[in-house]
Amino acid sequence: MGKKDLSWKSYTLTTTILINFVLGGGNAHVRKKDIESSLQDIHDVAIASLGDFCNKKQFKSLTVPLDTLKFESVRQKADLAATLLQDLGVAHHNGLQDAISKNLIVTDKSVLSSRILAINASTGSIVNCAWWQKQISDIGEPKKISDTGMEIGQRPNSEYPWYVIVSQNIGVWYIIRYIFRYEDADSSPGVRSPKFIESPPNVAYKGWWTFPYYSCSNRKWIVSYSVPIPPPGRRGLKGFLSLDVDVSYLEVNQCETIRNQQVNNEISIFHGSHKCHNFSTKCIYRSNLNQETWTRGKYHCVCRSGFYSEYHQGIFNGTLVEIAWSEYLKTGSKSWELIFQCKKCAPGCLFCQDPSPCLATYHWPFRITLLTFSIICVICTIILILYMYKHRKLKVFKVASPIFLSITLLGCATMYLEMAAIFPILDQYSCIATKWSRHLGFCVTYTALLMKTWRVSLTYRVKSAHKVKLTDKQLLQWMVPIILVMLIYLGTWTVSDTPNTEEIVDNAGLRFKQCLYNWWDHSLAIGEVLFLAWGIRVCYNVRNAESLYNEARLISYAIYNIAIVNIMMIAFHLFIFPRAGPDIKYLLGFIRTQLSTSTTIALVFGPKIIRVLRGQGDQWDNRARSRGVTASFSLNGIGLVPEEAPDLFQENEELKEEIQKLAAQIEFMKIIHMESNNRHVKPKSGGYFSIQNTTSLIHSPLTKTGLNQPTKPPDEM
Structure with missing residues (x-):
């Protein structure tokens, strides 16, 4: 007994290892071949004329197993009935056999028929048989049937999937070994019949499940469970119990299953066996098609997002795909590759029906030209700062506060750099650079000009003989907090809600990216509008003020120009070109930069440069002096440079x-x-x-x- 137990445990362990090896892909090509062969058999049964088919064969067996755990309750009832028959005996209780066989059908809706065979151990012939079958209409009591293969004194028909006879010369004992892998102490493990599937690992069944097969008599797909019934306390076989379970309601779903989704009515072995082109199409199962029969190709191949097809609107019938795949393997036909594979959409298209573009085209030569001009403007601005530093002692620069002139030029250079920030296809970093260059450059330039104008306003409006003195240092103390507020705002914006891009559609329906505008932009825009309004009011107050070289009026013109240009550009973006393409928007940004920044430089620095080039940079403005403007009156309101030593000529x-x-x-x-x-x-x-x-x-x-x-x-x- 110990030898038998050891042998059986070794065999079970070996079987478990082999099963895990197969399921893990160790014999993947064989398993795939079995799946394809089974699908072909299902297809043949579905399309064949059942009359012709059933005249030749009564059964069509597959080579792939089902998940028999779905029928665990049926198996337990069969094992219990077999144990009862073993204890009571099989051959001498015909009424008991009929009752048990009939009860197995009545108590479970999925059981189609059940049979109990009593076999002569010496001859292998049937001693008696109790075979009950459910009515085809599933209405009424089951009926007891008689089959030619179940004639008393004859062996069972070898065509039955639930029973196999190897040879007339082999006794029933060896036949059952071949069927059920039954063994005795003196023999090695028997060979399992190819009609029966392996039991699940680490699960002890009394009997064996068959592979699924098609029954012509029932017009259904069936699996059978057979249990040997040995005599009580002795070796050998007195009979066995077999029942048939209807599995036609199960669905042959060849598509992939969703992870963690419980599917109780699908045959899992066929999952992923579809013939859709996985890269360009996805499998969509048609669950409402032919519920009562198994069908191959019960799915659609649908083009994935970003792909399109010129045929069938990108939706391919699975049956046609299966046929094309078979032709592809047999004859090398290209229809599966040419017709049933989708083509990739144009770049950036989430959905498409043809190869038309979805992204707006960037005309890079045009954009490079505008960017080059903007970079030249930045270089010229830096050169102008150096030029002004070289001639800083000339009266035309000295009376205009060179430090504020330099700050103005630095702000203008920063605004020019916005064209470099919005030049490429925008991303998060481009948008960050855009926000900083635009708003910080505006704040620096506009604040420097406004501080100079505000000083003129304070000096001009004084009504006493006492002269108001506002030095550059005092004005810088007012200017620094304004710029500091802008830096804090931009820094907080960047850290807490980093500027990013959004996709918009132009007039032609083409998509492109632009920087997202949210409440941060709107709040800052409101603040800048109020700042501009204050600057315009200051400029209006000094409209009649006289200054050397007419600088106060020119700065006022520059501030007016900045306000008008920004208002016009907002109107262009919102009302005239709301859905303009990326190149048009880039052009509008270039025009805005040139009209506001370049015009400011031309108004503020143009007359000064001209006087220097004419050799009049160190001469007083005689026209201003003739209107009562003294040499001591300047845009500073206090003289030339108070911190320097007195100028004897001036005195x-x-x-x-x-x-x-x-x-x-x-x-x-x-x-x-x-x-x-x-x-x-x-x-x-x-x-x-x-x-x-x-x-x-x-x-x-x-x-x-x-x-x-x-x-x-x-x-x-």
């Missing part, structure tokens, strides 16, 4: 002007007093030196500081 010029003013006022007052105290000299009523005219002249709004305003000498009357 001499200012002293001369003060002496001329004083001499004119003395002469004027002398004439007035002479006329008023001399009764012989009476001024003409309404004349220039009359008392009424003098009073009105003194209080005239044209005289900014009363009699301190220079007047014409008497000899010019």
